[in-house]
Amino acid sequence: MRKIEKFVCLRTMDLLWMEHLEAMEHLRDSVRLRAYGQKDPLVEYKSEGHKMFQKLLSVVETSIGQSILRIKTKPSIPTEPIPVSQPVPRPLGSKKKPGRNDPCPCGKINPKTGKPMKYKKCCWPKYG
Numbered sequence: 001m002r003k004i005e006k007f008v009c010l011r012t013m014d015l016l017w018m019e020h021l022e023a024m025e026h027l028r029d030s031v032r033l034r035a036y037g038q039k040d041p042l043v044e045y046k047s048e049g050h051k052m053f054q055k056l057l058s059v060v061e062t063s064i065g066q067s068i069l070r071i072k073t074k075p076s077i078p079t080e081p082i083p084v085s086q087p088v089p090r091p092l093g094s095k096k097k098p099g100r101n102d103p104c105p106c107g108k109i110n111p112k113t114g115k116p117m118k119y120k121k122c123c124w125p126k127y128g
Helices: 001-039 041-070
Strands: none
Touching: 001 041
8 A cells, every 4th residue: 555655646746747747847937927917926936836845745745645545445455575585696606706896706695785795895805
């Protein structure tokens, strides 16, 4: 459900943001004409832009809420966790030399992240 919520939020915000940018472009063109009416174009642009942004925020909230409420999901069957396979270390005598950002062939695991160490951080200083 969290993935669906994230997708809906990003998609809705993306579409509405593109529309907002187009509206701001039209606003910029229309504000130029207000200078003929003895109004400061910069002040008009800022005030109208602020109003449009506030409207964008409210539309985003309502659109996301409506979209999420319309979604119907099937209940998922709980499954057993998938075991994570450990990377297979390559022997040090292999013919192809690993790149700097490739996993180290010795198979050492980074204790902070639990992922394989990069070659440049592990064995490259010794054998590089």
